[in-house]
Amino acid sequence: MTTTAAPKSIEPIEQALQRAAVYDLLARALAYPDAATFASLLETGRMAGPLLAGTPAEEVLRLIDGLEREELEASHIRVFTLSCSPDCPTFETAFLSNDPAQQTGRMGDIAGFYRAFGVDPATPGFRPDDISVELEFMGYLCRKEVHAAEHLGAPRVGQVRRAERMFLQEHLGRWGAPLGRRIAQRSMAERFYFTAGEAMADWLDAECERLDCGPIDRVDAPQMTWEEPGSANDLLEDDDAELIAFEDIPVV
16 A cells, blocks of 8 residues: 655644544554444544545545444454454564563553553553554644643643654554554455554554654564463363363452
C-alpha cells in the first residue's frame, strides 16, 4: 500500500490534531471489536474523517464504511485468535523480552509513563502494553501538545514533544511497525486488518522520522516463546490427570 505521511507544510497545531486522529483511529481499528469498541471506531471515523486525508489511515477510514461488527469480530479472531497469536502478539513485552522479570519491569515502566501524564494504567480488561493502549496514549499526547500550544507556550510544547519522542524510542517505535507488518502478512485475506497493519507500520515509521527519534532498536519478531498446546499435561501420568479438578486450581 502506497501512502503518504502528514504533510510537513501544515501548521503545528493542525498537524498535532491530525496525528491524534490517526493514532485514535488505529487504536480502535486494532482493538477487539466488541460492541462498545466498534461503536467507538465508527464514531472516531466520522469525527476524524477530514483530518485523515493524505495519511496512511485514510484507506482504513474508507473501509470502515459498511463494516458489520459480527464480520469484523470473526475476522479479528482469525487474525489474532481468541487469546494471543504467537505470530503477531499485540503486546509489547512479547516482542521485547522472554524473561518474566524483565517483562514485569517493562510493564511498570510503561505504567509509570502513563501516570506521569495523568493516565490511570489500571483500567480493567486492558494491558498497559497492548498495542491499542499505546496507540491511544500517543493520541492523548498529541492532544496535550495541542493544549500546550494553545494555552501554555513553547516550553510546554517542547516538553510534550520530548515525551512523544521518548515513548517511541523506548516503547511503541521499537515494536509497533514490525507488528503492523506481521499483521498485514498474516491477514492477506482479511482486507481490513491487512490495511490497518500496513497503515500502522507506515505511520509509525513516518512518526519516528518526523520526531527525529534517531536510530531505534527495533525488534522484528516476538521474543516471547509459547509452549505447544498440551505440553503441560505431558508432565502428568495418565492415571494422575483425572485427579485434577477445577476447584483445585487457585484463582488469580
